[in-house]
Amino acid sequence: MSVLRRVDTWMFAPAPAERLAVLRILTGLVVVGYLVVRYPAFLSLTDASPSRFEPVGVLSWLDRPFPDPLYAVLIVANVGCGVAFVTGLWFRWIGPIFALLLLVVTTYRSSWGQLLYFENLMVIHVAIIGLGRSADALVPGRRKRSAQPPISSRYGWPVRLAAVVTVLTYVLAGIAKLRVGGSDWMTGDTLRNHVAYSAARIGLLGGSYSPLARPLAENGWVLAPVAVATVLIELVAPVALLGGRIRTAWVAATWLLHLGIAATMFVVFPYPLLGVAFAPLFRAERVVDRRRGEPGLRTPGTR
Numbered sequence: 001m002s003v004l005r006r007v008d009t010w011m012f013a014p015a016p017a018e019r020l021a022v023l024r025i026l027t028g029l030v031v032v033g034y035l036v037v038r039y040p041a042f043l044s045l046t047d048a049s050p051s052r053f054e055p056v057g058v059l060s061w062l063d064r065p066f067p068d069p070l071y072a073v074l075i076v077a078n079v080g081c082g083v084a085f086v087t088g089l090w091f092r093w094i095g096p097i098f099a100l101l102l103l104v105v106t107t108y109r110s111s112w113g114q115l116l117y118f119e120n121l122m123v124i125h126v127a128i129i130g131l132g133r134s135a136d137a138l139v140p141g142r143r144k145r146s147a148q149p150p151i152s153s154r155y156g157w158p159v160r161l162a163a164v165v166t167v168l169t170y171v172l173a174g175i176a177k178l179r180v181g182g183s184d185w186m187t188g189d190t191l192r193n194h195v196a197y198s199a200a201r202i203g204l205l206g207g208s209y210s211p212l213a214r215p216l217a218e219n220g221w222v223l224a225p226v227a228v229a230t231v232l233i234e235l236v237a238p239v240a241l242l243g244g245r246i247r248t249a250w251v252a253a254t255w256l257l258h259l260g261i262a263a264t265m266f267v268v269f270p271y272p273l274l275g276v277a278f279a280p281l282f283r284a285e286r287v288v289d290r291r292r293g294e295p296g297l298r299t300p301g302t303r
Contacts, residue, residue: 010241015156017137017149018285021088023159024134026284027125028086030276031102034122035079042075042105045112057107066108078105085126088135095130102126118271121169125162125280132158138288163280167237170254174234191227192220198265212264226260233257240281251278 035042046068055062066074081098084090106119136149149155177185184190199213216223233253240250255272262268271277 011157011160012153013156013160014151014153015159016151016285017133017155018288019283020129020132020134020155020158021136021138022284022287023125023162023279024088024129025086025138026276026279027122027129028082028098030271030274031122031126032079032082032086034270035075035082035105039075042109043072045109046071048112052112054113055111057110058103059107059111062111071108074101074105074108078102085130088139091135091139095132095134099123099127099130116269117169117173118269118277121166121277122271124165125277128158128162128165134158159280159284163241166277166280167240170234170237174231174237177231177234186228186231187224189220191223191230192217195223195264198267202266210264210266216264229253230257240278243281247281251281254278 045065050065053062053065065071078098078101081094081101084094085098103123106123109119110116133154136155181190195213196217199209199217202209233250237250237254240247255275255278258269258272262273
């Protein structure tokens with residue numbers, strides 16, 4: 001079998017509708033929670049100086065910030081559509097609309113100078129899910145399991161594509177570290193400087209920085225193997241697509257990496273820390289099947 005045929009078989013492997021539906025629910029819940037919790041931070045942009053506004057991406061055509069009322073309405077509408085996205089109701093329209101609103105709101109935030117990779121990952125995942133057949137199962141009011149749609153590739157490819165996007169995100173992060181810092185990123189003091197800078201910044205702003213920051217900054221040799229491990233974990237991310245124990249090991253290592261960042265720099269990436277960024281790599285429908293007392297549905301190429 002040719003390489004392209006293998007890729008095609010893997011990408012379009014059939015999957016149950018519930019796998020994509022569970023991914024819809026998990027992703028939607030995290031995004032809605034994030035928008036609600038971070039609402040004050042999003043809304044604070046209305047007080048920012050217009051001189052800081054440098055539109056990027058789909059908003060690069062703007063020559064001035066949004067009117068404050070319009071921006072507030074966009075955020076609230078985003079949350080409302082997100083709730084409908086989670087339930088799966090009116091999904092043919094809600095899915096694309098939620099994805100578009102999330103893209104606009106997060107791009108607008110990025111246009112003020114703060115780029116957050118996990119926001120970009122959330123937006124791409126929501127777009128994939130929102131444009132797929134993600135509400136053919138687990139929708140309130142729908143008929144019971146006996147009427148569930150058959151296992152099909154139309155439920156498999158969005159999950160596989162979301163998994164590929166997750167993996168590529170980490171590969172790009174690893175490449176970026178090497179492009180910016182070269183081998184010095186792993187052998188020098190770059191990571192120690194990151195930890196020290198984060199603590200100093202929080203301290204200057206009147207906050208409390210991590211108690212681990214000072215001892216780590218003073219004993220940089222401890223962070224040298226961590227820096228090497230970080231780049232290696234990111235660059236070998238594609239192994240997670242193989243499934244099985246190697247996938248689980250990579251996910252565990254990456255999750256611990258994010259936990260370490262949160263503990264040392266108080267920088268929290270909720271999407272991966274909550275595990276939802278890695279959900280496409282697993283048979284997510286097992287959560288539902290276990291509640292029903294049934295074994296998870298196994299499909300080709302998934303373990």
